[in-house]
Amino acid sequence: MWLPFMGLVIGVIIGLLTDIRIPPEYSNYLSIAILAALDTLFGGIRAQLQNIYDEKVFVSGFFFNIVLAASLAFLGVHLGVDLYLAAVFAFGVRLFQNIAVIRRILLTKWTTNGEK
Amino acid sequence: MGRPKNVYFTVTASIIGLMVAIQFQTVSEPEVRDTRDTWELRNDLMGEKELQSELLHEIRTIEDKLTKYENEREQSKEQLLKETLEELKGEAGLTEVTGPGIILTLQPIVNELGQEVPMSRVSPSLLQRLINELNMYGAIHLSVDEQRVINTTVIRDIGTVTKIDGHSLNRLPIQIKVITKNAEEADKLYKRMEISTVVEDFFIDNLRVVLEKPEEDIMIPGYQDTIRIRYMEPVETGVGGDG
Numbered sequence: 001m002w003l004p005f006m007g008l009v010i011g012v013i014i015g016l017l018t019d020i021r022i023p024p025e026y027s028n029y030l031s032i033a034i035l036a037a038l039d040t041l042f043g044g045i046r047a048q049l050q051n052i053y054d055e056k057v058f059v060s061g062f063f064f065n066i067v068l069a070a071s072l073a074f075l076g077v078h079l080g081v082d083l084y085l086a087a088v089f090a091f092g093v094r095l096f097q098n099i100a101v102i103r104r105i106l107l108t109k110w111t112t113n114g115e116k
Numbered sequence: 117m118g119r120p121k122n123v124y125f126t127v128t129a130s131i132i133g134l135m136v137a138i139q140f141q142t143v144s145e146p147e148v149r150d151t152r153d154t155w156e157l158r159n160d161l162m163g164e165k166e167l168q169s170e171l172l173h174e175i176r177t178i179e180d181k182l183t184k185y186e187n188e189r190e191q192s193k194e195q196l197l198k199e200t201l202e203e204l205k206g207e208a209g210l211t212e213v214t215g216p217g218i219i220l221t222l223q224p225i226v227n228e229l230g231q232e233v234p235m236s237r238v239s240p241s242l243l244q245r246l247i248n249e250l251n252m253y254g255a256i257h258l259s260v261d262e263q264r265v266i267n268t269t270v271i272r273d274i275g276t277v278t279k280i281d282g283h284s285l286n287r288l289p290i291q292i293k294v295i296t297k298n299a300e301e302a303d304k305l306y307k308r309m310e311i312s313t314v315v316e317d318f319f320i321d322n323l324r325v326v327l328e329k330p331e332e333d334i335m336i337p338g339y340q341d342t343i344r345i346r347y348m349e350p351v352e353t354g355v356g357g358d359g
Contacts, residue, residue, distance in 0.1 A: 007126035011133020020138050027142045034139055037132045044125065055124050062128055 004041075028077075029070045032087050036065035039091040042098040049105045065091075209266035209339045213257050216302045217295035217334040220246075220309070221326040222318065224288050233322045238278045238285050240271045242321065246314050247271075250294050253308045257295040257336045261285055264339040281341065288323075293336050302330035 022030060040062040047053040069087045076083025152160065189195060205211050224232045247258060247265060258265040263283045271280045278285045296302045306327065309315060315325040 003122045004125040004129040007129035008133040011130035011135075012137045013133075014130070015134040015137020016141065019141065021142050022138060024142060027139060030135060030139045030142070034132065034135045037128070037135060041125075041128060041132060044128070059124060059128070 028084060029073050032069040032073045032084050032091075033066045035088060035091045035095070036069040037062060039095050039098070040065050042095055042102065046098045046101050046105070049102060208343065209257065209264050210343070212335065212338045213295060214333055214335045215257070215295040216299040216330060216332050217255075217257075217293065218302055218306050218309070218330050219328045219334065220292040220294070221328065222288060222290040222292070223324045223326055225319065225322050225324045237273075237276065237321065238290065238323065239321050240273050240278045242314070242317055243271050243278065243280075243285075245317070246292070246325075249312055249314050250292075250305070250309070253305045254296050254301045255294045255305065256297060259291075259293045259336045261290045261292075262337055264337055266339050266343070268343060293334050295334055295336055299330065299332065306330050 040058065043061065044053065044058045047058070069084075069091065072087050073084035076085075202211075206213065222238065224234070227233050243260070247260075250258060260271075260280050261283065263269075263280050265280070269281050271278065273279075294302075294305065296305055306329065309327055315327070318325050
């Protein structure tokens with residue numbers, strides 16, 4: 001369970017050390033992509049806790065969601081509609097739901113462990 | 117928790133971390149707060165002033181260099197040649213010139229009844245004499261009926277019409293413009309022409325020469341055709357010369 005967290009930390013460190021910057025006009029897309037990736041990650045954690053985890057679904061969902069979110073934002077920019085808000089909304093809601101489910105599962109696990 | 121699951125998770129998490137870091141670096145504008153005190157500000161100002169003076173110095177040296185190059189260019193042989201060419205063109209009569217001078221106008225004479233006597237023609241020999249006389253008395257640039265008179269200009273009779281370099285002189289009045297070296301010369305020329313006999317000779321052709329007072333700015337057009345040189349060729353270098 002600690003390995004993914006380590007990966008996250010390593011990724012952040014690499015990113016900070018390499019000092020990569022993207023043009024400011026693309027930061028919108030990246031933020032959406034991050035949101036999508038986080039959503040997939042928490043979805044994956046939840047699925048693991050519910051024992052319905054499938055790595056194909058996880059990996060494909062990860063990349064597909066990122067691309068979808070970015071292209072949605074791109075389309076929104078070109079249509080003049082803030083379509084990225086739709087992605088933000090959808091991913092935000094799912095993120096909260098996933099985290100809530102994870103919290104409940106962990107809570108039940110903890111209480112059952114305590115009762116034991 | 118199997119091994120591959122963890123690997124995928126780790127890779128995904130590290131990608132997310134990378135993205136977050138990049139986004140963070142891109143979005144976070146470093147907020148620089150000015151916390152320097154007066155002394156530091158003064159030092160910084162000094163530094164900037166030094167930079168400014170250095171830059172000014174640089175600008176000055178570069179401008180010096182520029183003027184030097186320009187001087188060199190002006191003094192170069194090419195410039196000299198160009199100037200000589202322009203000078204020669206001016207002397208040959210290919211350029212338009214303005215200067216002080218006088219204007220002579222050939223007009224038909226009026227008889228006792230107040231009628232204009234039709235002119236027969238402008239005699240070429242008479243015109244040549246007039247031009248010779250003008251040249252003798254200090255004319256530098258000449259034009260007859262807006263035709264520039266140059267060294268190779270021909271004035272001749274072609275089929276009862278007097279022509280100057282192919283331009284027919286069959287319509288009165290005909291203006292002869294003369295430019296002299298300066299205003300004094302123009303004045304002298306004017307006085308000489310007043311007493312000249314050539315002017316009276318034009319009476320034979322039923323023409324009257326009207327002399328106008330010297331003017332400051334007379335414009336004479338350049339020679340319009342190309343000058344054909346038929347009997348001249350450049351000297352072979354090294355033969356009799358020092359080239």
